[in-house]
Structure formats: C-alpha cells, structure tokens
Amino acid sequence: MKRLVILALLLTGATCAMAQEDPPVDCANAMTQADMNQCAYEDFEKADKELNAVYKQALKSQEEADRQAAEIGPDYVGAVKALKKAQRAWIDYRDGHCDGVGYEAVGGSMQGMLISGCQATMTTARTKELRELIQGMGN
Template identity: 35%
Template sequence: MRKYLLSALLALPLPALADPAMECSDTGSQIELRDCLKGDQIRANAALSQALGYAREAAADLDDTTGRQSAGPALEAAQQSWEAFRDAHCDFVGATFGGGSGTGITILSCRISLTRGRVEALMDHAG
C-alpha cells in the first residue's frame, strides 16, 4: 500500500506538494512568516477571482448555447459551498493547534492551499 501511495505522490506536480508555510519559511520570525503568507493569500485570492470570472463566462456561454439557466447557478452554488467548506475546514485545522502561536499561520496556510486547488478546479471548467 505504501509503495502505491509513494508512487502516487511522486506522480503529482511539484506545486501539489508545496506547503505555503514552507514556501515562506526562510523569512525568519513568525511575524515575517505571517506577513509572507498574507501576501500569498492576497495573490491566491486574486487568482481565484480571475478564475471564477473565467468560469462564470464559460457557464454563461454554455447556458446561452443550451438555452438553459443551469451552469451559472450551479457554479454560484458550488462557489458558496466551497467558501463555507474552506473557512470551516481551515478553522478546524487551526483548532487542532489548541490556541498555540502557530494557529494563525496554520489557518493562513490552509486557506492558501485550498484556494490554489480551487483555482485549478475552476480553470478545468473555464472553457
């Protein structure tokens, strides 16, 4: 089983293995690490906004082509559900730190990772 898991992990693209906190780890203090992550979060959110715009355009085009109004509303419902999941999941991940000093960093890192994954998923359906 481990052999297959290792093979699967090695087959993933490098960004899939990246941890945002590790990307910023050479910054020094926790304050500098948090500032680096906040910058990453801003960039991830900007990419999400752009990808969501592309996905909305593709959904509108599909709805126009088919004469139905299903892709656009489905995308909006999925996005709202995803945002709720991201926030709840990352709050859970942060709670596992028991209020320790790394809690905020862990939550930021979680949100960045999930947002990057959402960008990728949206781009798969953006036309």
C-alpha cells in the first residue's frame, strides 16, 4: 500500500511537471533545431494571420467591384468568385510547393523548418499581391 501511495505521488508530480509550459523561445537567438522549427512555424502563423486580415479586405474591395459591375450588367459580376477561386488554388499550390521544399531534408529534424519557412515566405508574398489588388481597386 505504501508503494502505491509513493507511486501515485510520483506520477502526480510528473504530471504537474509536464503540465508546466516551456519558456518562450528566443527566436533571435534560436540555437537548437527544435527552437528553429518553432520559430519558423511562428513566422508562418504570423504571416498567415496577416494574410487572413488582408484577404478579408480584398474580399470587401472585390464586393465593391461586383457592386459597380452590376450596374453595367449581371454578366460582369464575378470579382469575389474569382478571388475565392484564386485563393483556394494558391493555398493548394503553396502547401504542395512547400511540402516539396521540405523533401530537401525528408525525415530529418529540419524538414518542418523548411516547410514552415517556405510557407511564411510565400504567404508574405501573397499578402503583398492582395494589397496590390486592393490598391488597384482604388481602396
């Protein structure tokens, strides 16, 4: 019985220790591959968040373009549909392309970093394209 109590206490302590969060990674000074992977993923998450915000703005600009085009006639409406189609295709392309980039280190510890880094770079470039689309619409 005493052993069971000790075992339970040890397991509880181990569970509490595992529940503690790791300290944040200093991405400016990342040294381990795990930290570099984490930082690359965080870069991608940040870029993706910005992309989503700009995409919403682009949708609004395309909705306005469709409203204006509707005045000419219903055959001229389709800016929102085109943007959504392009965005879906772009996401598929980005993910496939970046998975391919990851094969440079297939099975290795840096594969995730390569994929996330590629996704961050491509996402930042797409965000720029969407901003240019918005500006081109006069918004």
